[in-house]
Amino acid sequence: MDWRVPLAxxxxxxxxxxxxxxxxxxxxxxxxxxxxxxEAEFAEFVNAKHALAVTNATAALHLACLACGxxxxxxxxxxxxxxxxSANAVRYTGATPVxxxxxxxxxLNISPAAIEAAITERTRAVMVVHYAGYxxxxxxxxxxAKAHHLAVIEDAAHAVGASLEARSLGTxxxxxxxxxxxxxxxxxxxxxxxxxDDDELAEKMRILRSHGMTALTWDRHHGHASTYDVVDLGxxxxxxxxxxxxxxxxxxxxxEGNRRREERVALYRRLLSxxxxxxxxxxxxxxxxxxxxxxxxxxxxxxxxxxxxxSMKARGIQTSWHYPPVHTFEAYRQAYQSxxxxxxMTEASAAREVTxxxxxxxxxxxxxxxxxxxxxxx
Numbered sequence: 001m002d003w004r005v006p007l008a009x010x011x012x013x014x015x016x017x018x019x020x021x022x023x024x025x026x027x028x029x030x031x032x033x034x035x036x037x038x039e040a041e042f043a044e045f046v047n048a049k050h051a052l053a054v055t056n057a058t059a060a061l062h063l064a065c066l067a068c069g070x071x072x073x074x075x076x077x078x079x080x081x082x083x084x085x086s087a088n089a090v091r092y093t094g095a096t097p098v099x100x101x102x103x104x105x106x107x108l109n110i111s112p113a114a115i116e117a118a119i120t121e122r123t124r125a126v127m128v129v130h131y132a133g134y135x136x137x138x139x140x141x142x143x144x145a146k147a148h149h150l151a152v153i154e155d156a157a158h159a160v161g162a163s164l165e166a167r168s169l170g171t172x173x174x175x176x177x178x179x180x181x182x183x184x185x186x187x188x189x190x191x192x193x194x195x196x197d198d199d200e201l202a203e204k205m206r207i208l209r210s211h212g213m214t215a216l217t218w219d220r221h222h223g224h225a226s227t228y229d230v231v232d233l234g235x236x237x238x239x240x241x242x243x244x245x246x247x248x249x250x251x252x253x254x255x256e257g258n259r260r261r262e263e264r265v266a267l268y269r270r271l272l273s274x275x276x277x278x279x280x281x282x283x284x285x286x287x288x289x290x291x292x293x294x295x296x297x298x299x300x301x302x303x304x305x306x307x308x309x310x311s312m313k314a315r316g317i318q319t320s321w322h323y324p325p326v327h328t329f330e331a332y333r334q335a336y337q338s339x340x341x342x343x344x345m346t347e348a349s350a351a352r353e354v355t356x357x358x359x360x361x362x363x364x365x366x367x368x369x370x371x372x373x374x375x376x377x378x
Contacts, residue, residue, distance in 0.1 A: 004316025005366045008183040009359040011250075011257050019245035028241060031216065035244040039193075041251055046168035048176070048195035050202035053244060054209060057157045057179030057192035059237035061089030061127075064175040064194060067204040068125050068151040070095040077118045078127035078155075079110040080325040081346045086129055086155050087326045095124070099327050099336065101343045105298055108132070108282050108349055112140040118341055119144075125151040128173070132322070133185070133291030134283045135164035138172040145173075153177065157192075160185045161254040164288035170195050175205075180243075185257055185291050186250035188243035208234045257360040261292035264362050268295055271371045279374070280352070294322055298352040305354060308377060315373040320355040 023034060035053050043051035054060050070076060072094035078086055080099040087097040100114035108131045115126055126145050128136045145152045152173030156162075159169040160178055170176025175198075180191035196202050210216055212234030215227070272279050280298035283290070299305055309319045325346050327336040356370055 001313075001318075002316075003318045005318065005357045005362070005370055006359075007318040007320050007355070007357050009361055010182075010187070011253060011360040015249045016246050019249050020242050023241045023245045026241075030240055031210075031238045031244075032241055034241040034248070035239055038244040038247045038251075041248060042178075042193055043195065045251060045254075046171055046176070046195055048168070048171050049197040050195065050199070052194040052202065052205055052209060053239040053247070054192045054194060054237045055239050056190050057155075057177055057181065058085040058089060059209075059235070060177035060179075060192040060194045061085060061153070061155060062092050062235075063205045063208050063237060064153045064177055065089050065093045065095065065125070066208055067175065067201045068153065070124055073122060074124040075120060075122040076125045076127055076153075077110075077115050077123060079129050079131075079346070080327045080343055081108060081131065081323060081350060082129040082155065082326060083157070083323055084326050084329065085157075086127060087332065090127065096122075096335075097326070097332075098123070099325075099341055099343060099346075101341075102131075102345045102349065103137075104345055105280060105349045105352075106282050106284060107134075107286070108296065108353075109134065109136045110141075111345075112137050112144055115141060116144045119148050119150075123148065123150060125153055127153045127155055129155040129157075130159040130162060130169050131294075132283065132296055133158040133162045133293035134286045135159075135162060135169055135288040135290070137287075138164055138169075142172065151175075157181075157184070158293035159291050161258045162289055162291035169288075169291075171197070174198060175201060180247060180250070185261070185293055186247065186254050188239070188247045188250065191239055191243045191247060207232055209237045210234060211236060253360075258291050260360040260362075261358060262290070264358055264364075264367055265292050265295060267364060267367050268356065268358075268371070271367070272297070272374070275371065276374055282349075292358065295356040295358040296322060296353055297356060298349060299354060301352070303352065305352065309354060311377050312370075312373055315376070317370055317373045318357060321350075321353060322355045323350070325350050 156170035157179035212232035
């Protein structure tokens with residue numbers, strides 16, 4: 001469909017094309033020197049000791065769970081208001097996702113109190129999700145985790161360039177996982193990154209990323225190794241030089257792209273609060289510096305969300321839903337119903353949530369078009 005205002009759009013220029021062309025001319029396409037440079041630059045960007053590039057954020061989450069030693073019989077507390085990959089990554093290890101409620105319809109992030117209430121003798125980790133690029137209450141969550149000896153994994157898929165108390169999101173827990181999917185604040189089409197300050201965790205993930213091998217093709221190519229051992233049951237979660245090259249360029253654009261997003265969010269908030277006060281605007285008083293990945297709104301109680309979205313589509317405005325709660329999916333419903341935990345805020349918010357268009361190249365005129373389309377529905 002030819003959208004008048006799409007949900008998201010690329011923030012690309014000739015620099016990305018030039019970076020990819022340079023890799024092609026180099027003759028080396030698999031993970032190598034460009035990837036190493038990308039990892040070093042990302043580590044510096046978030047002020048982490050280690051950064052490991054992987055093929056996507058789901059792979060990052062899986063490796064994080066493995067590195068934290070999760071397995072059958074273990075439980076991991078996480079929000080249900082997230083993309084299903086968060087819970088899937090837990091299940092890949094044989095561990096069990098346990099869903100905790102979000103704070104409120106203003107703060108769509110996991111509640112520290114709900115985390116504490118969900119802890120059992122089987123709980124081994126907490127996985128937080130910085131929804132839409134807004135920070136979870138990490139000091140409180142870390143305090144709970146420390147008291148119960150739990151690992152903390154940050155799903156920072158929405159949070160490239162976001163921070164809390166001047167500390168990058170993704171670096172508050174034991175391991176942070178970032179996404180470079182096509183609609184993210186920086187993209188490599190598909191791709192992800194792990195960050196940690198823990199040497200042991202970093203080494204575990206490095207080994208697991210490439211089949212459990214002790215040396216890679218790049219090492220052998222440069223004469224740093226002539227053979228290799230396989231020391232663990234690893235995976236093929238490597239990224240390639242083409243995507244790493246795009247990532248290096250995109251990383252340089254994050255702060256400017258996020259600044260533009262912030263301006264559009266401020267305009268949305270002003271117009272909607274003035275002209276459509278019946279619309280709830282989550283994260284109005286959010287702490288820290290957001291990445292402004294998404295523009296979520298909550299429709300009035302009782303509103304027909306799908307009719308609203310269809311009406312917006314008829315006006316050329318693309319909207320979305322972030323997210324159908326994971327515990328409502330067929331693949332999760334039976335397990336949840338056998339051991340339900342109350343999720344009233346999650347269910348109430350998800351029923352009303354609609355995501356509006358937001359991207360760095362969005363114009364003020366387009367924001368006004370979106371708001372007028374909302375007002376036209378009465």
